[in-house]
Amino acid sequence: MKLIHTADWHLGQTFHGQERHVEHRAFLDxxxxxxxxxxxxxxxxxGDIFDVVNPSLRAQELFYDFIxxxxERLPQLEIVMIAGNHDSGNRIELPAPLMQRLNAHARGRVQWRDDGQLDAERLLIPLHDDQGETRAWCLALPFLRPAEVTGRSGIHTSGIEASGTEANAQGNDYVAGISRVHEQLIEVARKQRNPGQALIAMSHAHLRGAAVSEDSERPIVIGGEESISATLFPEDIAYVALGHLHRAQRVGEERIRYSGSPLPLDFSEVTYPHQVLEVTLEDERLAGIEALLVPRPVxxxxxxxxxxxxIETELAALDHDPALPQxxxxxxxxxxxxxxxxPDLRARxxxxxxxxxxxxxxxKRQLPETETQRPGASERLENIGPRALFARTWEARWGTPPEDAVLxxxxxxxxxxxDAQGEEADA
Structure with missing residues (x-):
């Protein structure tokens, strides 16, 4: 069985005020x-199919046209997608009944049964070969928000203690909830599958130890301090398809992978290998992974x-093609x-x-700092980010950096x- 793993399309993204429709269209083509x-x-x-929870009509048209x-080109192709932290889970799931007729399965939110237990069966998607036989199960787990996994029966930290996961050591209810949801889903998947069928986990999360692009990746509720452990994915999970981090990378093991974003989402990502991954399975195990590099349309x-x-010398020597459309x-x-x-810098x-x-x-302008210059005084607000700005303000007010709990x-x-912005847009 063969799969293509991709993530973090961020359709509808504007790049320093410029729309990127042409680039997104070229990638999807x-x-x-x-x-x-x-x-x-x-x-x-x-996950992170769209760049914002309320994407433009043009971005949505681009996505559904691709589906x-x-x-039309591959009637037997099964498409499984999950919502990321940039997506609205409700919006991703809204056209689900229609997309199912196109062999496309969307999961934007987790759901809970009346007894308080996770509706795990809803997150299990059977994957078939060209003969229609079920060869694998995809554990499609969208981005988990705190309200979805905390304050529920069996999801508190006390419930994690019995399972022995690393989240318990941190004593954090949110991380414990994420961990427990993963564990419950894996447990149900093991019971669902038959011998010879592989388990494929797909999750939008920040795994501990993975490399982050600080300039363009929105923290998932709580940053690296509350990242989850790769040990959540036991050895009988043949492949783990991850989204959120834009740098393509493996986390500890060959089978645990971020595909990375197909396009650079910031200048800091120019040198990243932008790709999708072709994953080959043989029965229950991973047989091979091949990186397919995405051409850079711009x-x-x-x-x-x-x-x-x-800089002026480098600009004079910079290659360009005047025949390119603008x-x-x-x-x-x-x-x-x-x-x-x-003052005449831009003009020059x-x-x-x-x-x-x-x-x-x-x-960007870089001026020499003086001994009396306040650290960060020459920085632009747009380059600091909300979290760092809050930490600086807190330290200036109280004289000490904020504790992890405050952050x-x-x-x-x-x-x-x-999330509220997305819900208002969906209303």
């Missing part, structure tokens, strides 16, 4: 051709930090080191770019605001 050429049995999309085209250049004269012109970030303020940079098929998206409360409140 490439993915469709790759599916047609590789003929996998299933496509797994591990339809994929079914080039990104990152110059500096360097003195202005060096929507395909490369994105450009320039970071200039200055000895003193330069734009003069160096005159006649070149390049789009300047970000111009945890802040992250919960921030996620509540984001």
């Amino acid at each position: 490439w993915l469709l051709e790759t599916l047609a050429a590789r003929q996998p049995d299933a496509l797994l999309i591990a 339809v085209r994929a079914h 080039t990104m250049h990152r110059l500096g930090p360097a003195p202005l004269e060096t 929507e395909r012109w490369p994105w450009l970030e320039v970071s200039v080191m200055l000895d003193a303020p330069a 940079i734009e003069a160096a770019l005159n006649g070149k098929a390049l789009r300047l998206l970000r111009l 945890a409360d802040f992250d919960r409140l921030r996620q509540d605001v984001l």
